[in-house]
Amino acid sequence: MSVTRFRGTQFLLLPIFFVLYTNTGFWVGASSTQELLRGFTATPDSSVSSFQSLLSDSTGNYSLGFLRVNRTQLALVVLHVPSSEQLWIANTTRLPRWSKPTRLFFNGSLVISDPHTRVFWSSNTDGDRVLLSNTSNIQIQKLDDSHSVIWQSFDFPTDTLVENQNFTSTMTLVSSNGLYYMRLGSNFIGLYAKFKEGSNSDQIYLKHKAMEAKAHIIDGQGPIYALLNSDGFLGMYQNESALVDVQAFSSFQQTGSGIRRVRIEPDGNLKGYYWTGSSWILDYQAISDTCELPSSCGSFGLCQPGRDCSCLDNRTEHNSGRCVSPEDSYGDFCSSDDNKYVVLRRNGVELPYKELMRYEEMASLEACESACDINCTCWGVVYSNTSGFCYRIDYPIQTLVGVGDETKVGYFKMREGAGKEKVDVGLRTGIGLLCGAVLVFGGVVGFGLYKLWRRKRGVSGYVEDDGGLGVGPYKGLGSASFSSIELGER
Structure with missing residues (x-):
């Protein structure tokens, strides 16, 4: 790391730099740097194997710096230092290389760039200094009388929310693999899946509607927002005095000095955690039943409560963690090159989130199947012979739930050759x-x-x-x- 400008007090504290080893194998070059001024620049240090600290908060609990990814790349992240848990990441179009040409600098904007790609990411601001608060919030401020904040990382969350961080209707919380995300509706928190690339109709798989137990949502008084409260609950508010919903955690209203966070996980679940001082413990999860997760057993998988995952196609083993290869689970059947498929039928199955899916009433299973067969964007249907409800699936088939009711039938399109690879x-x-x-x-x-x-x-x-x-x-x-x-x- 090279630093081209320090304030006088920082220069005097330069010999206090030290290396903090953590029990996870990360090491943090924890310096006394608690603000970045115009003219700051830093490059990756080739001797660093995991994390290079650039900016710390006043308590030393949080650090902004370079995280080494796959040995040759880097990400600009905020870490919780005692646990090396990542709380925020700069949303670059692609990851820069861990090499000297890559640099982070502050010229009023906080910028990651290199001579070849130019700018990977920028805050697009005109500020005077960068601070990291003791709540893990990066702030870019003007050095005026009010020290006004013109940009903050809390307004651009990635997959995690921390205590007292407002989550508004303009924000999205995205899982690290990019498959699942959380956003707010007019009166609910929704979890969505991106099962089909390029589609604007992502599938909602959880919808928590505000119970309005303490206050009512009033039209015209602004949108709702969510906030992780230090008392141990995820609340929905219309304003500071209008708490319209409470999702209580296990540690709800328990006294303690630990911190909390919620994260949308790579499996699509929303989980809350509590820091005990030595470890993070699970404090909350929106989906408690594994089979209700959007794709717990992968594409063309079958989840049966209390059993291991299996495949809808009985001939295929699930030993490797999947039933079809990724290239057999994409797009649709509208292209002449990809329109060949075989039909797979399975009794005793249903969708884990069928209550949130559109359906049509049809007179027979044959009519339901026929409607999918003639539609090249349809991957399958699930039909109930009892109710006559026909649920159409317009994205590659995900995990189905095994049920004892044989009147619930699934009809699925599989690309020719899919599932045969393992056989x-x-x-x-x-x-x-x-x-x-x-x-x-x-x-x-x-x-x-x-x-x-x-x-x-x-x-x-x-x-x-x-x-x-x-x-x-x-x-x-x-x-x-x-x-x-x-x-x-x-």
């Missing part, structure tokens, strides 16, 4: 093992026959050459080699 691999592996065993057996038998042939040939050869005087493997007992052995024993 073919297993068959090829079996044939390979069989051939290997045959070769080994043949080699053993051949070697035994060869040794027998050599033994017989050796005896007959000795008799022929030495007039019947040769015995055993030694045919020249008077040779120089044998004489040396005999003399050595005297």
Whole structure:
């Protein structure tokens, strides 16, 4: 790291730099730098293996710096130092390289760039200094009488919310794999899945509507917002005095000095955590049943409560954690190159979030299937013979839930060859093992026959050459080699 400008007090504190080792293998170059001024610049340090600290809060609990990713790349992140837990990441279009040309600088805007790509990310501001608050919030301020905040990271959350961080209707919380996100509706918190690339109709799989137990949502008084309260609950508000909903955590109203956070996880669940001082403990989860997660067993998977994942196609094993390869679970069937499919039917299945899906009433299973068959964007349907409800799935098939009701039937389109890969691999592996065993057996038998042939040939050869005087493997007992052995024993 190179720093081109320090204030006087910071320069005097320069010798206090130290390295803090954590129990997770991260190391944090924790300096006394608690503000960045115009002219600041920093580059990745090649000797750093995990995290390079650039800015700390006043308590030392949080740090802004470079996180090394896949050894050759970096991300600008805010870490909770005691646990090395990532709380925020700069949303770059792609990750910069961990090399000297990459640099972070502050010229009124906080900018990540290199000479080739130019700008990876920028705050697009005209500020005078950068601070990291003791709540993990990066702030860019003007050095005026009010020290006004013109930009803050709390307005641009990634996958995590911390205590007292407002989450508004203009924000989105996105899982680290980019598949799931949280946003607010007019009176609810919704969790959504991006099951189909390029689609504007993402699937909602959880909708928590405000109970309006303490106050009512009043039209015209502004949108609602969510806030993680230090008392241990995720609340929805219309204004500071209008708490319209409470989702209580396990530690609700318990006294303690720990901090809290919520995160949308890579499996699509929204979870809350509490810091005990030595570890994060699970304090809340929006979805408690694994089978109700949007894709707990992957594409074309089947989740049955109390059992391991399996595949909708009984011929395919789920041992590797998936039922079809990624290239067989994308897009639709509208292209002439990708419109070939086979039909898979399965009884006793239903969608984990069917209450949030659109449906049509149809007279028969055949009518429901036919409506999907003629529609190239349809991947399948789930039909209930009891209610006549036909649920159409317009994205690659995700995990279905196994139920005991055989009147609930699934009809699914699978690309030709999908699911056969593991069967073919297993068959090829079996044939390979069989051939290997045959070769080994043949080699053993051949070697035994060869040794027998050599033994017989050796005896007959000795008799022929030495007039019947040769015995055993030694045919020249008077040779120089044998004489040396005999003399050595005297």
